[in-house]
Every structure is written in structure tokens, then in C-alpha cells.
Amino acid sequence: MPIVTIQQFPRDVEQKRELAKRITAAFVEVYEAKPESVQVFFSEVESEDWAKGGVMGCDLTSN
Amino acid sequence: MPIVTIQQFPRDVEQKRELAKRITAAFVEVYEAKPESVQVFFSEVESEDWAKGGVMGCDLTSN
Amino acid sequence: MPIVTIQQFPRDVEQKRELAKRITAAFVEVYEAKPESVQVFFSEVESEDWAKGGVMGCDLTSN
Amino acid sequence: MPIVTIQQFPRDVEQKRELAKRITAAFVEVYEAKPESVQVFFSEVESEDWAKGGVMGCDLTSN
Amino acid sequence: MPIVTIQQFPRDVEQKRELAKRITAAFVEVYEAKPESVQVFFSEVESEDWAKGGVMGCDLTSN
Amino acid sequence: MPIVTIQQFPRDVEQKRELAKRITAAFVEVYEAKPESVQVFFSEVESEDWAKGGVMGCDLTSN
Incomplete structure (x- = not known):
């Protein structure tokens, strides 16, 4: 704990790596959490x- | 918000499209939510x- | 299965009762699911x- | 109910089958739940x- | 990892303590997981x- | 989308406000997401x- 679950469209691993690094840093700085607990x-x-406003993502013309 | 997460067996996109439309309509009618918030x-x-009663779905003879 | 989890602001039980009824009906009609499976x-x-756009819900002037 | 969701690395179905059996038995014994409710x-x-300590699982040298 | 999330009716801490012990033991025995990873x-x-079959739990005569 | 769910011990709103701000900024910077989509x-x-290693959080001598 903390456990962070992110629901998102697919991203490449470079972006996920950078995001995970920044989110973990935020917990360390704001909560004084140990990095390995995140x-x-x-x-x-x-x-x-996935749908928004009752329209499937695959039916949206722009995203 | 609201965010609706549905755990289910795979379905084709026509069924999911119809279901998402009806669920979104339910929030609009019952909660007076804005469609795009759903x-x-x-x-x-x-x-x-997946298992039910300790038996894996793939081991069930009928579902 | 299906299992539906709804993340939402608090609502009174009358609204939740009506919403659950409509969502269950949608699964029965669209998926031909048995009601008691929902x-x-x-x-x-x-x-x-909860936060949206980096602003906590309790800090939003309108919702 | 109860609904148990397990976030884990991929495992073969023999292991998942055995785990589901033991977890279901635990609910039956400790909670006196009906097996088919689990x-x-x-x-x-x-x-x-997945990342731990800000490091992606795929970047860890040992696991 | 593994992370286990249990959706259930409220139980006293003695039951939850016993259940958590058994579930953790199942992961150690079946997956050879380290206890502290669970x-x-x-x-x-x-x-x-909560609703089942479109009926709220609080409206069910027996459970 | 993205939707971020954080399982954590209780924190005061000042800490959650600061964390939500930083996490949202990370999505904007790394994914070029619109802030209001987060x-x-x-x-x-x-x-x-909550239990870790089969021991309930309330039974741990240190955390």
C-alpha cells in the first residue's frame, strides 16, 4: 500500500515507465511513503x- | 463520474454498444446525470x- | 457474473434501487442473462x- | 457475494484452479458462506x- | 503482488483475520509466493x- | 479516462489535494492528456x- 490502478487506453512502455516513476515520486514526496511500498x-x-456518453470509444470520430 | 465497471464474459461489440446506451440512459433518467459524465x-x-463455487468456469459443463 | 461496480457520489436508496432495476433489466434484455446472475x-x-482535472471535488464551486 | 478479485502475474490454469478451490473453502469454513456464493x-x-518502487516489472533484474 | 480485493458484507475482525491468514497461506503453498508479497x-x-437480480440487499427478506 | 484509483490508508485532504494535482500533472506532461480527462x-x-503477509494491519506493531 498504496496501490494505484490506472484505467487507460494502451500506451507504450516508455510512457508507462515515466508515468510510474513520477507517480511513485509524488507518494514519496507528499506522503513520505517508502518507494518500494508503492x-x-x-x-x-x-x-x-469503453463508452462515454453512451457512445463506444470505437464509434467516436475524434478522441 | 459515475464510472461503471462491468466484469463479464466476452461479448460482441453490438451487445456492448446497446448495453452501454441503456445503462447511460438509466443514469440520465434516474440521477439526472449529464450523459457525457457517464x-x-x-x-x-x-x-x-473465473471460478464460482470453487470450480473454474472452463471446468463447468453448463453455465 | 456479470458484476457491475458503480463509482458515484452518494445517492439515496430510492435512486439506487431504481437504477439497479434498470441496469439488471438491460442485461436480461441485451445479453439474455438470468436476472439472479447480475x-x-x-x-x-x-x-x-475524488478529483477531476487536478481539483478535488470539495474545492469545485459547481459540480 | 463475496466477490474476490486477484491481481497477479500470469499463472497456469492448474494453479488457478487449486487456488480458487482453497480460497472458496476458506470462505465456507470461516464465514459459513455457501460455496456457490463465492x-x-x-x-x-x-x-x-506493473511497477513497484517506481520500476517497471519488465525492468527488474530479479522478481 | 498478488493483491486480493474482497467485496463482502461487513464481518468482525476475527473472521477477517482468519480469512486473510488462510488466503495468504494458499498463495504461499500453491504459487510459492513470499508471504509478505500478499x-x-x-x-x-x-x-x-448492493443488488442481486435487480433487488437491493436491504429489500431481500432472506439472504 | 484515464481513471486513477488509489487504495491507501486514510490521509488528510491537504495531502490528497497535493497528490491529485501532481498525478494529474504527470498525465498531462507524459501522455499529453487534457487535465479535465483525468x-x-x-x-x-x-x-x-487490510492484511500483509497474512497479518492484519491493526495487528502490526510497526507500519
């Missing part, structure tokens, strides 16, 4: 598995 | 990743 | 436990 | 979708 | 925040 | 609802 999970969602 | 996530689960 | 969980979030 | 979901995470 | 979260749900 | 949920866990 776990980040990326739960990637395809546009066929 | 997000629906489908988290699809294979029968090898 | 479970709905309401996970209510206070405005001090 | 559902277990395995949410498997690749090493590119 | 975290268990109890997410307790009131009967006003 | 939602952060804090799911706070009492020490009677």
Missing part, C-alpha cells in the same frame, strides 16, 4: 471496451 | 480466469 | 476523495 | 503493466 | 449498496 | 480491512 497497475482498455 | 468500462473475463 | 455494487465517493 | 476473478498483469 | 483488502458493502 | 479516486482502507 505499486502501480496499468489496466489498458481497448476502444471496444 | 463512463462505462467492460472488463472481459475468460473462463480460465 | 450483481450491482455501489461504491460511493465523498467529494474529499 | 466468485473468484483472476486479473492477470504483464510485467509491462 | 496483500488482502476487505471492501465491505452495506445492504443498501 | 479523474482520481481515493479509496481509503482502515487497518482492520
Whole structure:
């Protein structure tokens, strides 16, 4: 703990690596958490598995 | 918000599209939520990743 | 299964009852699911436990 | 209910089958739950979708 | 990792303590996981925040 | 989307405000996400609802 779960569209590993580094740093700085206590999970969602305003992501013309 | 996450067996996109439309309408009608505030996530689960009564989905004879 | 988890601001039980009824009906009609297979969980979030655009809900002037 | 969601690295189905059996038995013995009320979901995470201490799983030399 | 999240009706701490012990033991025995890598979260749900078959838990005559 | 859910011990709102601000900034900088697309949920866990290594948080002598 803390456990961070991120629901997002797929991203390449370079972006996830950088994001996980910054999020972990935020917990260390703001909560004085130990870095190794912070776990980040990326739960990637395809546009066929997500809707906003009742419209599927894969049916949106722009995102 | 509201954020709706649905754990289910895989379905084709036509069914998910229709379901997302009806769920979003329910929030608009019952909660008077703005449609664009409603997000629906489908988290699809294979029968090898789910158990009921201690029996894996892939081992069930009927479902 | 299906399991539906809803992250939302607190609502009174009358609204949640009506919403659960409509969501369950949607699964029965669209997926031909058995009603008793559908479970709905309401996970209510206070405005001090949610942020949008980096601003806490409790700091927003309008919602 | 109870609904059990397990975030883990991928495992073969024999291990998941045995784990689901033991977890379900624990609910039956400790809570006196009916076996068929217990559902277990395995949410498997690749090493590119998880970080600990700000380091991605795929970048760790040992695990 | 593994991270175990349990959605359940409220239980006293003695039952949760015993359940967490057994679930952790199952991961150690079946997966050969290190005990300290296993975290268990109890997410307790009131009967006003859960529905089955479109009926709220608080409206069910028996459970 | 992205939706960020944080399982953590209770913290005061000043700390959550600062953390949400930094996490949102990380998504804007690394993913070029629009700030208003980022939602952060804090799911706070009492020490009677969490175990590590099979030991409940409320039974740990140090944390």
C-alpha cells in the first residue's frame, strides 16, 4: 500500500515507465511513503471496451 | 463520474454498444446525470480466469 | 457474473434501487442473462476523495 | 457475494484452479458462506503493466 | 503482488483475520509466493449498496 | 479516462489535494492528456480491512 490502478487506453512502455516513476515520486514526496511500498497497475482498455456518453470509444470520430 | 465497471464474459461489440446506451440512459433518467459524465468500462473475463463455487468456469459443463 | 461496480457520489436508496432495476433489466434484455446472475455494487465517493482535472471535488464551486 | 478479485502475474490454469478451490473453502469454513456464493476473478498483469518502487516489472533484474 | 480485493458484507475482525491468514497461506503453498508479497483488502458493502437480480440487499427478506 | 484509483490508508485532504494535482500533472506532461480527462479516486482502507503477509494491519506493531 498504496496501490494505484490506472484505467487507460494502451500506451507504450516508455510512457508507462515515466508515468510510474513520477507517480511513485509524488507518494514519496507528499506522503513520505517508502518507494518500494508503492505499486502501480496499468489496466489498458481497448476502444471496444469503453463508452462515454453512451457512445463506444470505437464509434467516436475524434478522441 | 459515475464510472461503471462491468466484469463479464466476452461479448460482441453490438451487445456492448446497446448495453452501454441503456445503462447511460438509466443514469440520465434516474440521477439526472449529464450523459457525457457517464463512463462505462467492460472488463472481459475468460473462463480460465473465473471460478464460482470453487470450480473454474472452463471446468463447468453448463453455465 | 456479470458484476457491475458503480463509482458515484452518494445517492439515496430510492435512486439506487431504481437504477439497479434498470441496469439488471438491460442485461436480461441485451445479453439474455438470468436476472439472479447480475450483481450491482455501489461504491460511493465523498467529494474529499475524488478529483477531476487536478481539483478535488470539495474545492469545485459547481459540480 | 463475496466477490474476490486477484491481481497477479500470469499463472497456469492448474494453479488457478487449486487456488480458487482453497480460497472458496476458506470462505465456507470461516464465514459459513455457501460455496456457490463465492466468485473468484483472476486479473492477470504483464510485467509491462506493473511497477513497484517506481520500476517497471519488465525492468527488474530479479522478481 | 498478488493483491486480493474482497467485496463482502461487513464481518468482525476475527473472521477477517482468519480469512486473510488462510488466503495468504494458499498463495504461499500453491504459487510459492513470499508471504509478505500478499496483500488482502476487505471492501465491505452495506445492504443498501448492493443488488442481486435487480433487488437491493436491504429489500431481500432472506439472504 | 484515464481513471486513477488509489487504495491507501486514510490521509488528510491537504495531502490528497497535493497528490491529485501532481498525478494529474504527470498525465498531462507524459501522455499529453487534457487535465479535465483525468479523474482520481481515493479509496481509503482502515487497518482492520487490510492484511500483509497474512497479518492484519491493526495487528502490526510497526507500519
